[in-house]
Amino acid sequence: MGIGLKNPPLLVIGLPKGIKTMKLTVTKENFVNGIKRVVNAVSTKITLPALSNILIEAEGDTLVFTASDLELSIRTIVPAIVFEPGATTLPAKKIMQIASELPSGDVTLESFEDEHVALSCQKAYFKIRSLAAENFQKPEDVQEEWALTLPVQDLLKSLSKVSYAKSEDESRRYLNGVLLSVRSGVLTFAATDGRRLALVERPLEADSTLDGDIILPAKAANELSRSLESSGDVKILISQSSISFSTSETTVSSKLVEGTYPNYRQVIPKASKQQVTIPRQAFAETLRRVSLVVSDSSSSIKLTLSENALTVSANSAEVGESSEPVEIEYSGEKFEISFNPQFVSEPLRYLDCEQLVMQFSDDLSPVCLTGDEGFLYIIMPMRG
Amino acid sequence: MEPVRKIIHIDMDAFYASVEIRDNPRLRGLPVIVGGDPHSRGVVSTCSYEARAYGVHSGMASSRAVRLCPQAIFLRPRFDAYQEASRIIHEIFHDYTDHVEPLSLDEAYLDVTENFHGIPFAMWIAREIKRRIQVETGGLTASAGISYNMFLAKIASDMRKPDGFFVIRPHQAEQFLEKLPVGKFYGIGRVTEAALLADGIKTGLDLKRLDRQELKRRFGKSGDYYYDLVRGIEYRQVNSHREPKSLGTECTFPEDITDLHKLKETLRMKSDEVAKELERQGLAGRTVTIKVKYHDFKVVTRSHTFGNYTSSSSLIGETACGLLPATEAGTIPVRLVGVTVSGFPQKKIPEIDVRQLEFDFGDDF
Numbered sequence: 001m002g003i004g005l006k007n008p009p010l011l012v013i014g015l016p017k018g019i020k021t022m023k024l025t026v027t028k029e030n031f032v033n034g035i036k037r038v039v040n041a042v043s044t045k046i047t048l049p050a051l052s053n054i055l056i057e058a059e060g061d062t063l064v065f066t067a068s069d070l071e072l073s074i075r076t077i078v079p080a081i082v083f084e085p086g087a088t089t090l091p092a093k094k095i096m097q098i099a100s101e102l103p104s105g106d107v108t109l110e111s112f113e114d115e116h117v118a119l120s121c122q123k124a125y126f127k128i129r130s131l132a133a134e135n136f137q138k139p140e141d142v143q144e145e146w147a148l149t150l151p152v153q154d155l156l157k158s159l160s161k162v163s164y165a166k167s168e169d170e171s172r173r174y175l176n177g178v179l180l181s182v183r184s185g186v187l188t189f190a191a192t193d194g195r196r197l198a199l200v201e202r203p204l205e206a207d208s209t210l211d212g213d214i215i216l217p218a219k220a221a222n223e224l225s226r227s228l229e230s231s232g233d234v235k236i237l238i239s240q241s242s243i244s245f246s247t248s249e250t251t252v253s254s255k256l257v258e259g260t261y262p263n264y265r266q267v268i269p270k271a272s273k274q275q276v277t278i279p280r281q282a283f284a285e286t287l288r289r290v291s292l293v294v295s296d297s298s299s300s301i302k303l304t305l306s307e308n309a310l311t312v313s314a315n316s317a318e319v320g321e322s323s324e325p326v327e328i329e330y331s332g333e334k335f336e337i338s339f340n341p342q343f344v345s346e347p348l349r350y351l352d353c354e355q356l357v358m359q360f361s362d363d364l365s366p367v368c369l370t371g372d373e374g375f376l377y378i379i380m381p382m383r384g
Numbered sequence: 385m386e387p388v389r390k391i392i393h394i395d396m397d398a399f400y401a402s403v404e405i406r407d408n409p410r411l412r413g414l415p416v417i418v419g420g421d422p423h424s425r426g427v428v429s430t431c432s433y434e435a436r437a438y439g440v441h442s443g444m445a446s447s448r449a450v451r452l453c454p455q456a457i458f459l460r461p462r463f464d465a466y467q468e469a470s471r472i473i474h475e476i477f478h479d480y481t482d483h484v485e486p487l488s489l490d491e492a493y494l495d496v497t498e499n500f501h502g503i504p505f506a507m508w509i510a511r512e513i514k515r516r517i518q519v520e521t522g523g524l525t526a527s528a529g530i531s532y533n534m535f536l537a538k539i540a541s542d543m544r545k546p547d548g549f550f551v552i553r554p555h556q557a558e559q560f561l562e563k564l565p566v567g568k569f570y571g572i573g574r575v576t577e578a579a580l581l582a583d584g585i586k587t588g589l590d591l592k593r594l595d596r597q598e599l600k601r602r603f604g605k606s607g608d609y610y611y612d613l614v615r616g617i618e619y620r621q622v623n624s625h626r627e628p629k630s631l632g633t634e635c636t637f638p639e640d641i642t643d644l645h646k647l648k649e650t651l652r653m654k655s656d657e658v659a660k661e662l663e664r665q666g667l668a669g670r671t672v673t674i675k676v677k678y679h680d681f682k683v684v685t686r687s688h689t690f691g692n693y694t695s696s697s698s699l700i701g702e703t704a705c706g707l708l709p710a711t712e713a714g715t716i717p718v719r720l721v722g723v724t725v726s727g728f729p730q731k732k733i734p735e736i737d738v739r740q741l742e743f744d745f746g747d748d749f
Binding site for chain 2: 135137173197217264
């Protein structure tokens with residue numbers, strides 16, 4: 001027998017007779033990449049036997065990898081030389097480990113009716129327990145009700161600029177995901193935890209008659225950047241209960257979060273009394289330094305605006321205190337406002353702009369941060 | 385017939401201000417205002433009864449409060465102290481019942497129809513709670529209202545403030561409600577109140593004269609609620625957020641079954657029942673578990689956990705059927721199968737960070 005598998009031999013009742021054997025050759029690089037792109041869809045929790053496996057299908061001159069936890073499914077195609085078309089499933093974690101340790105070269109896979117796969121690469125040989133492809137619940141194709149296409153880079157960047165603001169509070173499920181909203185030709189990505197809101201807007205190129213909102217689950221939002229290749233376009237299909245993102249090689253599909261997203265537009269201040277321009281990089285570094293004295297999650301940092309300076313300061317009983325000014329142009333009245341330090345520093349990490357614009361009215365009203373094209377961030381202050 | 389319920393509404397008297405006075409007895413007898421700085425557009429959180437005599441009330445701009453009562457002593461809130469007092473009070477409540485619905489740090493409904501000590505009269509419990517609050521918080525007072533529904537209990541607690549104690553008995557309810565100004569009715573805000581007053585509807589009695597049709601026209605879906613409410617009937621339940629940990633159902637077959645198709649069909653049916661019940665209770669879970677009892681009464685369970693919460697009948701059904709091959713069903717005859725959904729979102733006891741301000745998304749969120 002081959003290597004010791006963590007998953008015990010899986011009991012399959014009434015083994016279907018005459019499973020087609022499969023035989024193919026694929027480069028190690030393509031084999032690893034294919035697995036890597038899909039493997040995170042596999043649930044880390046104890047799961048259905050077939051769902052802890054990756055479905056591998058050889059057809060035409062391609063090898064197709066599919067993994068799913070029934071909510072999120074990822075499917076990707078790599079080129080291969082197929083001698084005998086067929087399909088099987090292999091334990092996800094183990095095959096990932098094996099694939100990454102293989103020497104470079106061609107990998108040959110052969111599947112046998114008694115539920116094992118022979119894998120060879122140069123001198124290495126594995127005989128791995130597999131599970132018949134029939135046990136794998138393939139994701140249903142997303143029925144196209146809306147479709148839109150945009151550059152993959154735009155999708156991934158927009159998601160990264162808002163995603164961190166989503167809520168971790170499980171009792172507000174609809175806030176755990178990222179909102180994708182299309183309104184009169186504008187696509188908006190938004191996330192909020194009720195205390196800050198991040199959004200990115202971009203116009204849609206094609207004349208769009210779509211109008212609607214969907215909530216993308218957190219897991220899907222996180223996996224997209226790992227699974228989609230970073231160039232080219234992504235086609236997004238949306239139906240009532242699911243969504244899919246397809247590039248030329250990969251499709252990530254997910255169930256949507258049920259529920260209605262709050263009317264986030266109403267928390268965007270209509271007007272602000274003052275605004276200042278702040279150098280992003282310098283501000284981010286200062287925030288990082290000063291926040292070091294903050295010891296617990298309920299502590300705040302204070303921003304003080306005075307003659308040509310924005311001073312960041314913080315203190316805690318356990319550590320001590322810190323303060324540092326950032327040079328800006330300001331000539332208004334002295335003004336103080338407190339925030340959760342994470343809420344201020346987080347968005348800065350994902351932006352590219354040189355300068356940020358901060359707009360504010362008073363120390364108990366929401367503050368707006370803008371910078372990159374189409375980006376808007378609103379934070380509620382803390383009572384000082 | 386349902387037994388008459390016994391609801392207590394406890395409301396602390398001038399809570400923040402009372403905590404300040406407790407911790408600094410020299411403030412006793414003085415107009416004390418806890419709230420934002422009058423010079424920077426702060427608002428009044430709470431004020432002592434002495435300050436109320438000058439017309440100061442919570443929610444008022446601090447600058448206005450100063451004009452009304454220039455000698456008032458302004459204090460910045462100390463939320464830690466209030467939270468600590470609140471914790472003590474809520475612990476007292478839970479000594480009597482778990483049917484406690486907190487409305488804020490200093491206010492809660494208790495349903496004591498059934499209570500841990502089998503105390504027959506809500507009045508006894510309310511008196512004991514009031515006394516214990518005073519002792520265990522070091523002198524804070526509360527007002528208690530007792531009645532057979534939540535709305536009337538709340539009205540009652542407001543009758544004799546501070547340190548009040550008031551009971552509205554079923555036969556007195558309608559008379560109370562008839563005299564009650566419309567603005568005091570649950571759910572009638574300032575806008576609705578103004579509209580009612582403009583039409584000469586000032587009291588519960590005026591409201592009672594409107595028929596169901598008219599109430600529906602004015603209140604939409606809530607019309608029926610108000611029709612009942614002015615007649616002393618309210619079905620709202622004290623919502624203690626005690627949610628079940630799991631929800632499931634099972635079924636024993638008349639004879640042992642080996643046919644996988646039949647088993648799957650049953651699992652789908654049971655999943656559908658569970659999904660409907662989840663929906664009804666507004667719940668969604670992350671873990672689907674199947675239970676299989678073999679003919680020899682040996683029981684196995686298999687479960688699958690998702691990343692997200694679901695109440696979808698098809699997803700629960702698919703998952704339940706998908707778990708079946710992980711059991712020996714099909715070879716060993718089965719006498720019972722069950723489907724359970726668990727892993728509901730954890731309702732953390734809101735450790736509210738009182739300093740972090742939140743967005744106001746409107747009523748529904």
